[in-house]
Amino acid sequence: MEIAIQEIRDAIGSDVDIISTDPDDLHAHGYSEWSTVNTESLPVAVAYPRSTADVSTIAQVCYKYHVPIIPYSGGTSLEGVDFAYMDQIVQFNQEDMDVVVQPSIGWQDLNEQLSKMGSGLFFPVDPGPSAKIGGMIGTNCSGTNAVRVVKTRRRPRKSSAGYNLNGLFVGSEGTLGLVTEATLKLAVVPEDLSVAVVTFPTIRHAAAAAAEVMQTGIPVAAMEIMDEVQMRVVNLGGATAPRVWDEVPTLFFKFSGTKASVKENIGSVQRIARRNSGSNFEFAKNSREQKLLWSARKESLWSMLALRRDGEEVWSTDVAVPFSRLADIIEVSKKEMDELGLFASILGHIGDGNFHESILYNPVNGEREKVEECVKKMVKRAIDMEGTCTGEHSIGWGKKESLLLEVGPETLDVMRTIKASLDPRWIM
Numbered sequence: 001m002e003i004a005i006q007e008i009r010d011a012i013g014s015d016v017d018i019i020s021t022d023p024d025d026l027h028a029h030g031y032s033e034w035s036t037v038n039t040e041s042l043p044v045a046v047a048y049p050r051s052t053a054d055v056s057t058i059a060q061v062c063y064k065y066h067v068p069i070i071p072y073s074g075g076t077s078l079e080g081v082d083f084a085y086m087d088q089i090v091q092f093n094q095e096d097m098d099v100v101v102q103p104s105i106g107w108q109d110l111n112e113q114l115s116k117m118g119s120g121l122f123f124p125v126d127p128g129p130s131a132k133i134g135g136m137i138g139t140n141c142s143g144t145n146a147v148r149v150v151k152t153r154r155r156p157r158k159s160s161a162g163y164n165l166n167g168l169f170v171g172s173e174g175t176l177g178l179v180t181e182a183t184l185k186l187a188v189v190p191e192d193l194s195v196a197v198v199t200f201p202t203i204r205h206a207a208a209a210a211a212e213v214m215q216t217g218i219p220v221a222a223m224e225i226m227d228e229v230q231m232r233v234v235n236l237g238g239a240t241a242p243r244v245w246d247e248v249p250t251l252f253f254k255f256s257g258t259k260a261s262v263k264e265n266i267g268s269v270q271r272i273a274r275r276n277s278g279s280n281f282e283f284a285k286n287s288r289e290q291k292l293l294w295s296a297r298k299e300s301l302w303s304m305l306a307l308r309r310d311g312e313e314v315w316s317t318d319v320a321v322p323f324s325r326l327a328d329i330i331e332v333s334k335k336e337m338d339e340l341g342l343f344a345s346i347l348g349h350i351g352d353g354n355f356h357e358s359i360l361y362n363p364v365n366g367e368r369e370k371v372e373e374c375v376k377k378m379v380k381r382a383i384d385m386e387g388t389c390t391g392e393h394s395i396g397w398g399k400k401e402s403l404l405l406e407v408g409p410e411t412l413d414v415m416r417t418i419k420a421s422l423d424p425r426w427i428m
Contacts, residue, residue: 138174
């Protein structure tokens with residue numbers, strides 16, 4: 001390993017701090033508070049490439065010495081090669097409505113730069129606030145705007161040329177290669193925006209209303225669900241003070257388009273909410289109110305992390321199912337989760353059939369085993385309902401058995417064959 005480290009330093013140049021073996025640095029890259037499965041071992045070294053050429057050199061040396069490589073971008077998941085210094089816009093094509101970026105640029109930073117350019121364009125995928133483009137590609141993430149956003153392929157908006165190799169790498173979690181640049185589709189900033197919030201007596205009523213919105217074809221820009229526990233979490237966290245939220249199941253909506261279409265869609269959603277026992281329908285009249293109403297959703301995970309007591313961890317996981325089964329799986333899963341007797345909540349991007357469970361637990365007193373069993377039940381139920389074991393968190397360490405259950409051994413063998421052809425020494 002030391003030979004490989006020195007060879008990388010010699011090849012790239014000693015004037016650049018390309019490799020770190022500092023214990024604090026290794027720990028920062030080997031543990032994530034976002035992850036439900038942290039390994040006990042730490043990386044031996046962390047590489048900090050500045051360019052695609054640096055990444056290529058690192059990969060060649062690691063291949064030569066059979067050294068495993070794990071790409072690392074924002075660290076919001078247990079994803080090492082750290083792309084922290086590769087965070088630039090490489091090429092902006094305004095007329096073609098796309099942009100070429102390096103993997104460690106954050107989606108929020110990208111949108112800020114696009115706004116400063118006065119381009120009238122933005123990158124519409126909206127996951128966690130600290131997510132980076134590289135990790136978003138590796139996990140095939142979605143986010144709050146997943147209802148209306150489609151994934152990018154190549155610079156042309158449509159291509160039928162050859163195999164979809166771009167799509168092969170999306171969601172591969174760093175097991176097939178290292179992404180050093182990505183071309184992203186951009187969307188036009190809409191004429192009008194609004195946000196709405198509506199409360200429900202039960203989580204089933206909220207999920208049923210969400211499913212009806214999608215089945216009716218109303219083009220909402222985002223639709224999020226939070227149960228009564230998660231609403232309490234936001235109140236306790238205090239990040240949205242002085243606003244105090246009703247601690248009941250709640251749907252959050254974003255609307256975008258022309259002023260007329262936004263008004264019409266708000267009215268349509270309001271009628272559906274009423275049919276499903278919704279009440280306290282509130283919509284934003286200006287940008288300040290938009291930020292206020294959406295703040296509860298954006299602060300939800302941070303608020304959950306802030307409530308941890310000493311020794312506690314957060315188990316955050318997700319599944320996705322067809323719209324017709326949303327209310328069923330959320331109702332049953334919440335009941336089983338509540339029976340754990342732990343502080344646990346449901347939230348998520350319900351507009352694409354995806355929802356998350358977040359559970360606070362202490363790993364040293366047997367609570368982890370109870371949580372793991374509860375999650376396994378939810379995953380199996382989602383698969384039985386013709387859904388998936390993960391809508392956006394990906395497989396990682398924690399859902400390898402679930403992947404086998406979902407796709408079967410034959411499909412898994414095909415995946416292994418593809419990996420062997422791209423990574424014959426299995427170092428990725």
